Amino acid sequence: MPRRRRRLTGLRTLALSAGLLATLAACESFGFGKEKPDPLAVLKDGAGTESLLGAADAAIAQRRIEDAAILLGRVLKKDPNNSQAKLRVAEMYLISNKLALAAASFKYLSTASDVRAKALQGLGIAMMKQGELDTAHKALKEAVDEDASLWRAWNALGVYYDTQSLWNDADESYKQALAAKPELALIHNNLGRSLLMQQKFVEATSAFRKALRIRPNLKAARANLRHSLAWEGKYQEAMAGVKRGELPTVLNDVGYIAILRGDYDRAEALLSRAMVVSPTFNETASKNLDYVKTIRGTKK
Numbered sequence: 350m351p352r353r354r355r356r357l358t359g360l361r362t363l364a365l366s367a368g369l370l371a372t373l374a375a376c377e378s379f380g381f382g383k384e385k386p387d388p389l390a391v392l393k394d395g396a397g398t399e400s401l402l403g404a405a406d407a408a409i410a411q412r413r414i415e416d417a418a419i420l421l422g423r424v425l426k427k428d429p430n431n432s433q434a435k436l437r438v439a440e441m442y443l444i445s446n447k448l449a450l451a452a453a454s455f456k457y458l459s460t461a462s463d464v465r466a467k468a469l470q471g472l473g474i475a476m477m478k479q480g481e482l483d484t485a486h487k488a489l490k491e492a493v494d495e496d497a498s499l500w501r502a503w504n505a506l507g508v509y510y511d512t513q514s515l516w517n518d519a520d521e522s523y524k525q526a527l528a529a530k531p532e533l534a535l536i537h538n539n540l541g542r543s544l545l546m547q548q549k550f551v552e553a554t555s556a557f558r559k560a561l562r563i564r565p566n567l568k569a570a571r572a573n574l575r576h577s578l579a580w581e582g583k584y585q586e587a588m589a590g591v592k593r594g595e596l597p598t599v600l601n602d603v604g605y606i607a608i609l610r611g612d613y614d615r616a617e618a619l620l621s622r623a624m625v626v627s628p629t630f631n632e633t634a635s636k637n638l639d640y641v642k643t644i645r646g647t648k649k
Contacts, residue, residue: 388413405437409444500536503526534560534564575591600620604617
C-alpha cells in the first residue's frame with residue numbers, strides 16, 4: 350500500500366498541475382470586478398485617457414477583445430508611447446492565448462518604470478503557459494519583489510512551486526495571494542489543489558469549500574471537492590448532489606480514488622455502478638473495474 354501510494358502520487362501531481370496552469374488564463378485572473386457595463390459607452394462622452402483605460406479594463410475582463418482594442422487604440426492614437434495602454438494590449442494577447450506576442454510585449458514593457466512590476470507578472474504568466482518554468486519563476490519573483498500586492502504573480506508562483514513539489518514555498522505563495530485577494534475563489538481552489546497533491550486531504554476539502562462559498566458555480570472547485578472527500582473516504586458525501594449526466598464520470602473518479610486508497614470493495618461497487626448508469630459503454634470504468642477485480646482475484 351505505501352509503495353502504491355508513492356507511485357500514484359506522482360501521476361496525480363502531473364494531472365493536477367496541468368489543471369492549475371489552465372486557471373492562469375481565466376478572466377477572473379485579470380483582477381477586475383464582476384460588473385458588466387458596456388465598455389464602449391465612454392466613447393459617447395469624449396472620455397479622457399483614464400476613463401478609456403478603465404473601460405478597456407472592463408472590456409478585457411469581459412473578454413470583449415475587439416472593444417478593448419478600439420478603446421486602447423483611442424489612447425495610443427493620442428499618446429503612442431502610453432505604457433499603461435501597451436500593458437493592456439499585452440494582457441489582451443495573453444487572454445487571447447497569443448503567448449509569443451504577450452511574452453515579447455511584457456518583456457519590452459519591463460523596462461518601463463511605471464509598469465515594470467505588472468509587466469514582469471505578465472511575462473511570468475505567459476512563460477508559465479508556454480512551459481518555460483525557470484524563466485517564468487525568475488520573472489514572477491522579480492515582480493513580487495517590486496510589488497508584493499501582485500496576487501496574480503503570487504498565485505502563479507504557487508503553481509510553479511506545486512510543479513516542483515516545493516510545498517512550503519507553494520503554501521507561502523498562496524498565503525500571499527490570499528492576503529491581497531482574500532475573496533477570490535480561484536486562489537482558494539488552487540490552494541486546495543496544492544494541498545490535495547500534498548495529501549493533506551482535510552485541509553484541501555476546507556479550501557475547496559471556501560472557494561464554493563465565494564463562487565457556488567465554480568465547476569473546478571466542485572469537482573476537486575468531490576476528489577478530496579473521496580480521498581478522506583467520504584464516498585457518499587463526495588457523490589452528493591451529482592447530476593444524472595455527470596454520474597458515470599463521478600462514479601468512475603470516486604471509484605478510482607477508492608482503488609488508490611486500497612478500498613477495493615467500495616471501488617468495485619462504485620465502478621460497477623458507473624458501468625450500469627452509463628448510457629454507452631464506459632471504457633474507462635471498465636478498465637478500472639477489471640484492474641480492481643484482478644487485484645482482488647475476482648476477475649472471471
